Amino acid sequence: MSFTIALSGIASVTSGLDVISNNIANAGTVGYKSGRANYSSIVAGNEAVGAEMSSITQSIGDGGSTSATGGAMDVALSGRGFFTSKDADGQLVFSRVGMFTVDKQGYVLDSTGRRAQGYAATAGGALGGIGDIKVPNGQIAAAATTKLGYVGNMSSDWTAPSVTPFDPADSLSFNSSNVTIVYDSLGTQHTLTQFFVKGTGSTVDVHYALDGAAVAATQNLAFGTGGELLTPTAPVTLALGTPTGANALSIAVDYTGTTRSAGDSTTTANNPDGYASGTLVGTSIDAKGQVIAKYSNGQSQTVGTLAIATLPNEQALTAVGDTSWIANSATGTPLYFAAGNGMAGTLSTGRVEQSNVDMTSELVSLMSSQRNYQANSKVLSAENEMMQALMQAL
Structure with a gap:
């Protein structure tokens, strides 16, 4: 019986070594979860007959670094x-x-x-x-520009232009300008230019041009005594004509947040939607x-x-x-x-x-398994010597 018990111990330790060696082999495996060998005793009737590796516990819940x-x-x-x-x-x-x-x-x-x-x-x-x-x-298909969010400062230091009426080709007929890249329904790129002209009182007139050609539209921006925008209170829709082969181009320009304060004129937001096709x-x-x-x-x-x-x-x-x-x-x-x-x-x-294998713990388990294996082997050796001594005595 001692032979059988020792052999079961060696078998269970060998199975445990498989688990340990698998952990060590996968110490560098991305996403690996280590296992732990669980042992239990074997009983036949009322007599203990050894041990076995009964299950393997996976460390599923333990995250790796x-x-x-x-x-x-x-x-x-x-x-x-x-x-x-x-x-x-x-x-x-x-x-x-x-x-x-x-x-x-x-x-x-x-x-x-x-x-x-x-x-x-x-x-x-x-x-x-x-x-x-x-x-x-x-x-991805092209999308025409339909909205433009513009925020800037119309300088209250501006004086009326020396040249009238407004002419997009004459820089002396306006105080400032801003260019925005827009797209038609085919994804063709165009330039929308806004020309800012000091108006009467606390107002600024805005003129527009598409690809350098003046657009028959003028918008008046009115400001309060604190430089805040009073009108318009809603986006201004510009009908910009029909580019060749494309749908009519119409863009709603939102001036919310634009101010009229002393100092330089500035542009803090110039955000159109729309884009060309892309791969x-x-x-x-x-x-x-x-x-x-x-x-x-x-x-x-x-x-x-x-x-x-x-x-x-x-x-x-x-x-x-x-x-x-x-x-x-x-x-x-x-x-x-x-x-x-x-x-x-x-x-x-x-x-x-990374793998959640703790290499230090695995090496300690490896040494423990080696010791257990040697101890079970010693039982076999001792049993063998005892059997030899008995045979010689007969």
Whole structure:
């Protein structure tokens, strides 16, 4: 019986060594969660017959440190949850490895080529349904300028121009000017120029030109004794004609915040909307888990949001290859959230979560296992010597 007990001890220690060696081997594996071997005694009837490794406890809840990568598609998850991907067989897998790429078809992939799962983007900004995240590969269409927010100071030191009437070609007929780049419906770039002319009293007249050609529109800005803008109180709509081949160009100019104070004339805001068409130049993931497509025209759009899965019993997850896990009947049904919402943890951009293996602890466990192995081997040796002595005595 001693032989059997010692052999069970050696077998259990060997199984434990497998766990320790796996931890040590994965000390540098991104997103790896260490395991701990659990041992229990074996009893047959009322007689002790040795030991066995009864289970392995996964340190799912223990986060690893994060390290900077600078990657635009790299994110580290802190707190509860897992990134979710779907493999070629349609199986959902969970991982803490936040390294993503975009394939030639535009699908967002995890580090092993599985399609990342996330919420679809919607026009209203709300989270859509969960599925594959796909980045559009085509161009983003041009958008005509429809609004312009302008804020400036019309100097109260201005004197009336020496040349009248206003002539956009004669700088002596206006006090100041400002140029804004605008776009028509085809994405063609135009220049909208505002010419500011001191009016009567505390007023300033604004004249306009598109691509150097005067526009038949004049707006009067009236200011109070404190230099505050009194009128207009709403955006001024300018009909700027119809560029060749494009739709009619109409822009609402908002002068809210413009002042008339002493000193130099200044422009503090000159913000039009609209843009030319553009091609995809890159993608990134932000701290909300939003996958953002960036285009050559300086525009960007959210195409999806990573879905972070949480499970009622994460410790019961079944480990599979590629530093991933799958759910089973013991884990409960996954619940999905956007990062930082519900039970999901938060994300750090340009970083990845390292293995949570404590190398010092593993080396101590390794020495302990070695000692236990030697002790069980000693039992076998002693039993063998006793059997030899008994045989010689017979």
